[in-house]
Amino acid sequence: MEIDTTTKLTAKDFITDQDVRWCPGCGDYSILKQVQTVMPELGLKREEIVFISGIGCSSRFPYYMETYGMHSIHGRATAVASGLKATRSDLSVWIVTGDGDSLSIGGNHLIHLLRRNFDVNILLFNNEIYGLTKGQYSPTSPTGKVAKSTPMGSIDHPFNPLALCLGAGATFVARSMDRDPIHLREILKRANEHKGTSLLEIYQNCNVFNDGAFEVFTEKSSKKEEALFVEQNKPLLFGENNSKGIKLDGLKPIIVNMNEGNISASDLWIHDEKDATKANMLSRFFDDVKKENHLPRAFGIFYSEDRYCYEDALQQQINDAISAKGKGDLNDLLKGKNTWVVNNLKK
């Protein structure tokens, strides 16, 4: 028997010899770094990992990961990954996609992947803009967005990606950001641990075409007031020194001041990843930050559910068919049920 002498992998082992060609200052650099940092901690062999992307800035990602990879076509990474996972359940499959790639041209495949629940991880880089084609509005751009194709402002109503994914039957839905490496690494690990499709939306700054789209959530000055980091079994607290909380008033979430009255943490909404209703409500914390008394934007794991994976059910049917009929015999198949014999005898 051959003894595995491989030394433990490090982040460096996941760096390729290709020059990284994103614009200087792009949020993608941080995401790449966090993924490469987390990879050695996942207990996976490098050759078992596959990164699949579509088209767009983020979709260059596989070229920079020293694993197996495919840079496929626009919107289809989710479908390519479905076929791969259906036939190779042993692989760790990661999909890298953007808001245009997965929510516009590839929207159909995304929702169908989510309902089938293949055991893959989707990293959805959301920068609310088309970067590679140089600055058109995207399906997540806010209404009124002035971009190359919308000089008078976009009239499209944007998608709420996480609400969409929950609606499509996703079993793991989370949000993180490029500017919070610790949080991102933690959520990446949790996404990998989840058996089923893990959908991780990552707010990513496009500093060339949409600079500062998420800065209220990512910058120190406003992050505490605008970003709500949810953790399992913990009350929803945010603000300076956790001075604010979210309480449910019937079915309506309201912001309460923790320093006023006799509110205690036990009165607050306690986060539960297994609660689909709460996850849906949390995904609707999607107000325009300019709106008065708006709710903060949530980050962390919104929802996590155990549900069978497509590839396992597919294999199970094969096993069941073999149990019932025996392993297929090609000669029997070619012969079929009814045959007749023609002899050499001439009448």
Place this chain on the structure above:
Amino acid sequence: MTYRTEIVKQVVIFFAGDSGDGIQLAGTQFTNTAALLGNNVSTFPNFPAEIRAPQGTLAGVSGFQLHFGSVEIHTPGDAADVLVVMNAAALKANLQQLKEGGVIIANSDGFDAKKLKLAKYPNGVNPLKDDSLSKYRLYEIDVTKLTRTCLEGSGLGTKDSDRPKNMFVLGYIYWMYNRKLDATIEFIKEQFKKSSTLIDANIKVLNAGYNYGDTTETSMNRYEVKAAEVSPGTYRNIIGNQATALGLIAASSKADLTLFYASYPITPASDILHELSKHKNFGVKTFQAEDEIAAITSAIGASFGGSLGVTASSGPGIALKGEAIGLALMLELPLVIVNVQRGGPSTGLPTKTEQADLLQALYGRNGESPVVVIAASTPSDCFYTVYEACRIAVEHMTPVFFLSDGYIANGAEPWKFPLENELKKIEAHFAENKLAVGEKFLPYKRNEKLVREWAIPGTKGLEHRVGGLEKENETGNISYDPDNHEFMVKMREAKIQKIADYIPEQKFDQGKEKGKLLVIGWGSTYGSIKTAVQESIGEGLEVSHIHIKYLNPLPKNIGSIIKNFEKVLIPEMNNGQLIKVLRDKFLVDAIGHNKIKGMPFTAAEIKNKIVEVLQ
């Protein structure tokens, strides 16, 4: 009762009725019984586009044409000897198919005032009652009434009692052609195994139809069609789409690869998915994707992982797959794309046949994007041709188009099926890590066939990235270098053309290798061309026939074959597609013969053209 039995060599029966009348089932049953008796058979089901078009209307007529005989049979027949019609619309829609002097068996209940009106006969006109059918031999049978009477007391309601009408007709035809009922009785038992009432009812009606022939005062002759003299062996009946499914399973099995078949429902390709999904005990993985694009891209994902990725569709779906076919040829991964062609363009004629997607297969993508294209010529040939498509895809790491069409996909014929060990081995090899220390894996390094290695995830040390962007020779890294791009475009073309070294040379189907007229066909026109050329040669005409299976790359000797003939005739069920390709490649002044009616050529249509060209 007196009747005489006449021995005939071949018969064409055309069953027609409402799409809910069980016409396809009656036709299929007769086909199986004829085949089991050793007749040569060829069939052509002709469906309306709607599943249940309004009853009794011309749009709702479903037809099933069956040609069987003791002689060689290559087509469903040009004209019918017997026309079975369940109603007035079925007669009106199909009477032109009947030979003069042919037999009409009409369900008289289908000719009441209401049905005559639905069939758009003028007020007061009933073709069964005037002498408009005097050129034919007409037998009126009130099938509906006789079926109901037969089932009185069976416990079935009126609606259910009407349903086995097709069995009455089938029983009657079995009597006419001196056939045993056993195979159909077995079928009924299997089909209705959940209800003994339905088994009994159907068998009773089938027998009643047979006995009706035997006991009534119809002065009709009985006919006998003896077994055909065919090459000895064991035969079965096979439908084209079924043969395609079997060919895919056989290829994956011989290549020792998992078959991953992804498709989106579309007429007339869906039956392949249905058939494959029955055979999961062969490890077949079928995937009904959310759309055509997901179907092909998931198949590409499966191929990337080391499975045999296959997708199938018809013209409109193939159009949607175009970009992904380009990806597969850039990735240089095995992929089989099945196109069961139908009438186009756009939604076109979904249930009718056409050969109009050849140019789409050859050229229908952006950029210089060569792929292999091969076409099946008969229902059973679908097996061998799709098997060959898989072989080429795997051994040459390329997407391969397998072209079939609605005619052969739904048509049936007897098949002297092969044994597993008679099938050519398919060599599928995955790359192994043989790199020296410090040596880098070159994913686009090629062997003597110009084929790159299939390095699949899970293979340690061969981690690499592929994609749709132009890649540098050998390394596969992204490259915008002008010279590299030109080199790679020419390399991808050369790789496909190199496959000509690994396919058989073109053989003659009939006729001499030199002469006055060469008929070149491809795909499902085979039977009609073969019959027409056979008859022409029999009459002393100097004509030969080649039928091209390998459309890209073409066999290496096509050019030299063409040069040996004064004239070249190319019949196609399109507006002239192969003819464009051959003119382009060989500067040959070929003559086209085109039929674009959603229907196959009759042998006579081709023979007449042969005679005309030779005059």
